Amino acid sequence: MGNCIICGADTEGHICQSHEEDVVFEFRGNSPDQLVENRFYRGVVDGYADFGVFVDLSSNVTGLLHRSELDGRLESLDWEAGDTVFVQVKNVRDNGNVDLTSSIRQADREFRGTLIQDGTEELLPEDDEEEVEEGNGRERDVEATTGEDEESAPAETDGSGAEAATQAVDEAAAESADSETEPDEADYAEDESSESEPVDADPAEADTEETPAGAEPEEPxxxxxxxxxxxxxxxxxxxxxxxxxxxxxxxxxxxxxxxxxxxxxxxxxxxxxxxxxxxxxxxxxxxxxxxxxxxxxxxxxxxxxxxxxxxxxxxxxRRLAEALTERARPDEATLVADDDAVSAAKENLLDAAEAIRRAVFESRPIVVRHAATADGYVAGVALERAILPMVREEHAESDAEYHYVNRRPLEEAVYEMNDATNDVTSMLQDRDRHDEKLPLVVLAGTASTVESEDGLEMLGIYGAKRVVVDAAPADAEIADTSDVLVNPDAAGLSTGALASSLATTVSPEVREEIAHLPAVSYWQDTPDSYLDAAREARFDEEAVTELREAIALEAFYQSYDEKRELVGDLLFGESPEAVAAGAPEDAAESETLAGHIATQFREKMDTEVETAEANIERSESEGVEVAVLDTEEYTHKYDFPPSSLLLDELHRRGDADVTIGIAMDELWVRAETDVDLRAVAREAASNAPNAGISAAGLREGRIEFLSGAREEVEIAVVGAVVEQFD
The missing domain is CATH 2.40.50.140 (Nucleic acid-binding proteins)
Known part of the structure; x- marks a missing residue:
């Protein structure tokens, strides 16, 4: 019975079952069947094949990291033969083949402990080192004795001197081997100990020319x-x-x-x-x-x-504070392109940029939250692209970007209590388990309406700083529940364009790299200044359209996953590893990948639009053309495109003044005029008082209601929307 090196609990060996995946093992076995599935092991890259990477786990055991187990493409790996990598054993087959899977942790410091697996025996690294040091110590004693005897003994010609020397060596070796004396404590303290109290030295040794007796040691x-x-x-x-x-x-x-x-x-x-x-x-x-x-x-x-x-x-x-303020506050706002609306928010941009830069310099994690839409992804990725180089420069460890930058998409454009609870739980666990600081939370294209107030307040209760960046009109309550609010409240501005200029204010050197992103964030009526910026970055309008459609499709799948590598390949034609190495590739690769995915976008969208248009009910009320689609009956509910994106496309292609999609307990409104969704919900609720009508998402134009009052709600909402055309 032993104690777990992580939690101290009683366990067989050195690690309890609940913490086995928190340590990395150095394998010294000679058979694959000695490996333990789901454990993390340190390995060495042996070579590449078309289907994956071979990794040596020991001198006699090699495993395969198949390309299907990689987050990105095989070609995006920057591993070379001989590189140390960290992998997880997924399966050991009956024929001895070892299947590996990738590990996001690629440094010892990322794990909470290290153990040695010698065959099936588990050792602490210190136990192994002590055995080596004891053996080496005896050898050094023998060597020292040998050298002393050979130097002091007179030369013999009859062999008796050699015999005497041999006898002296044997006696010294025997004496050393029989001794039970532990390694010298002073040497151990000098090499290993971190105690602040200095180890007492031998007074005779201290009285030397370098350090006279009684003199204070020289301070570093x-x-x-x-x-x-x-x-x-x-x-x-x-x-x-x-x-x-x-x-x-x-x-x-x-x-x-x-x-x-x-x-x-x-x-x-x-x-x-x-x-x-x-x-x-x-x-x-x-x-x-x-x-x-x-x-x-x-x-x-x-x-x-x-x-x-x-x-x-x-x-x-005082020295830290002065230096931090000087480093964190940019001298001026750097915009991607000329935009009067963004220029009007320069002071807010500077405040937000200072908060982000300060978090990096304070070693404070940054969580970027954004909607799982094309506009939301552009906003989140632009900020991520500006922050990552700063983190790499600030922190020496190779995996710092995974500690200090976390981009998490949101399925809705509202920061709900569910999202806040998730974030608070994660940050408290990181604080308690890893002594990390509470994060700075940056919310892009979300959290600007009162529906997000409770979630923002929960972050504030725990002391997490909040920066809200949104081009859509923000409610007054959000200014009180956020530390920095960047909200120009300008018609025709996308959050992607606004966040891109925040990114270039944080790190002006990324402007050339992300210049095409604002144009990607617009589905229509893209400002000429952003189209010009995209052309300068070698992305014409067709390429920008392909990127937009490709990102919209990928945003739908695995909506809670950041997809950092895939999104990097799409938007920049390169993996993050290539960016870190400073080796950007030609935009043509991005266009090829984006073109492939954009083709799928168009095929799926065209099919769904064709089905929907055949089932739209059209009517006219007070001169207003209204088109209503029953999305519960005439769409594939869990397939692409999602209802909100489908309604956008139907309204763009159609000629109706109002397009409404209604499901079992929610509906979406699209109109040719600016619609006050809250006013629509209030008016509809007064006409259908028991239907539970509420404006659930202003950015998506979404209203929720009770499914039992569906028909009544449809009539009430259509009437309330038509009234706003007067």
């Missing part, structure tokens, strides 16, 4: 984190804020931020035991340690760590 020089990469191997002092602290199966890893950057600092006291338990996230500290490169990432091996207080703390806090 304070360095900025931004310059540490040039000082590997040096002893340095860092002052800053602890932005996260996570416990691994070995050391405790503190993430430390100063005015120039962020770095991981490893502190070891005992395997799986929290070092410096008095240090918490948000503390201002001074840390002394040695700069090292571990697994190709910069890390400081902590030798001393103390919390600063009083004037020392205030000095560091």
């Amino acid at each position: 020089t304070r360095r900025d984190i931004g310059e540490l990469s040039d000082r590997v191997g040096e002893e340095v002092r860092i002052e800053g804020e602890v932005v996260s602290a996570r416990q691994t199966g070995g050391p405790t890893v503190f993430e430390l931020r100063d005015e120039t950057g962020v770095v991981d600092c490893a502190a070891f006291v005992e395997a799986g035991v929290r070092a410096y338990p008095e240090i918490e996230v948000g503390d201002i500290v001074r840390l002394d340690g040695e700069i090292e490169i571990r697994r190709e990432e910069l890390q400081v091996e902590t030798e001393a760590l103390v919390e600063l207080e009083g004037e020392e703390r205030e000095t560091v806090e």
Whole structure:
């Protein structure tokens, strides 16, 4: 019976069943049947085939990561033979073949612990290292004795000297082997310990020319984190804020931020035991340690760590605050193209950009929420494209973008309590399990109406900052329940165009990359300035249309998934890995992929429109042409296109003044005039008082009602809409 290295619970071995997928294993077995399914293993890329990647899990065991298990295309992987990767064992077949699946975690720090699987036996890394160190120590003792005897013994010509030397070596080896003395504690403390108290040294050793007896040891020089990469191997002092602290199966890893950057600092006291338990996230500290490169990432091996207080703390806090404000606030708003409506919101853009940049510099996660529509995806992806390079530059670890940027589509354009509960649950778990800061939540093309007020307030109760970016008119209540509201309230502006200019204000260098996105966000009446920007980026109107249709189709499938790799391929003709490597591809690839998916969009849409048009009921009321489609009876409810998108297309193609789609308990309104949906709902409710009529989604033109009053509701809503044409 042992204890789980993650939670400390009693368990057989070193990891309990509930936390087995939180650790990564180093496999040293020689047979596939020793592998454990669903475990994560560290492997080495062996080579590529047309159908996937071969990964060596040990010198004798190789598995296949099939291309179907990859989130993106096989060609998008930047792995090379010999690269260390992290995979999960999906299945071990009877013939010995090992099926692997991909892992989003591609660094040791992403896991909560590391274990060694030697055959079927599980070892702590420290146990394995101690065995090696003990063996090496005995060898060094023998070698040292041998060298001393050979140097001091006189040369012999009759062989007796050699015999004596051999005897001395044997006696020294025997003495070393029989000794039960543990490795020298001072050496262990110097190499492994993270205790702040220095280990007492031998007074005789301390009295040397380098360190005279009684003299204070020389303090390390304070360095900025931004310059540490040039000082590997040096002893340095860092002052800053602890932005996260996570416990691994070995050391405790503190993430430390100063005015120039962020770095991981490893502190070891005992395997799986929290070092410096008095240090918490948000503390201002001074840390002394040695700069090292571990697994190709910069890390400081902590030798001393103390919390600063009083004037020392205030000095560091003031330095951090001044530097953060200077770095976070852009000098000016950078727009994708000339747009008077966006220009009128420049101050709000600067406020939102400062909030986003500040979150990056504070090592605060950013959650981007957007509607699962073409316009919503453009808005969310534009912001993601601006934030990711900043995160990569700010954080040394290779997987930082998966920690600090999370884009989550919303099925509706309302931030409901269900969505807020999901986000709050996730952020509290991350805070409690990983000591992460509460996130900045950016809501693009959603949450601008009072229907989202409860969800926004729930975020605020827990202290999460909220930035709302929406081109549709916002209700007054949203200004009070958001920290920053970017809402020009201008007719004809898309949220995608607005968010793109926010993205270029956050990171002006991405303007050329995302210049075509605003044009993609418009289904009709695209402003000339955005079409010109798209042409400059080598996307003509046909290419822009294909991108729009392709994104609309993909937004429907797996609507809750960000689809980062696929969307990157569609909109930019490249995977995020290619972007990170700075190797953009020609837009033609994006057009080819988008063209393929856009063809499916048109085929599915044309088929559905043809069926719908044959079943539309047309009428005229007070000179207003009204077309009504029973979507419950004459559409494929769970297939593409969704009812809201179908109604948009029917209204664009048709000649009716009002197009209404009615389902079992909801309907959609499309009209040639600006319709006040809340007023329509109120008027209809007065004529059908027991039907439970309410305006559920202003952006989608959606009204909800009780299914038992369906016919009564249809008559009441049509009458209320027609009245608004007067």
